[in-house]
Amino acid sequence: MPLRLPTMRLYQLSGLKYQTMGIPIAAIERVAKAAGVERMGQDALVELQKTLDEIAGELAFEATQAAKHAGRKTVSAEDVWLVSGKQKA
Numbered sequence: 001m002p003l004r005l006p007t008m009r010l011y012q013l014s015g016l017k018y019q020t021m022g023i024p025i026a027a028i029e030r031v032a033k034a035a036g037v038e039r040m041g042q043d044a045l046v047e048l049q050k051t052l053d054e055i056a057g058e059l060a061f062e063a064t065q066a067a068k069h070a071g072r073k074t075v076s077a078e079d080v081w082l083v084s085g086k087q088k089a
Helices: 025-034 042-069 077-084
Strands: 011-014 016-020
Touching: 025 042, 042 077
Parallel strands: none
Antiparallel strands: 011 016
16 A cells, blocks of 8 residues: 555634644544444545544634633643533543
8 A cells, every 4th residue: 555645634614724634544543443443444534534633623723712712822621621512531
């Protein structure tokens, strides 16, 4: 199988544009295997990569907005928990 280099993708969210290289396919495979997936097609991995990348970008953007609202420049774990709707562990 030939070596695939990551490609830059341009996304637009709430009027702002940002670029990403995507989460590595190997990392997605490891997470899927840890979740109990035995086999996953390459096309499914690529689609999962796109979906996870979009979700991560949206969460990062919203966490940045939460930090700005709190008067900070640095995004904290609490900002991520807040926008993801999860309870602090």
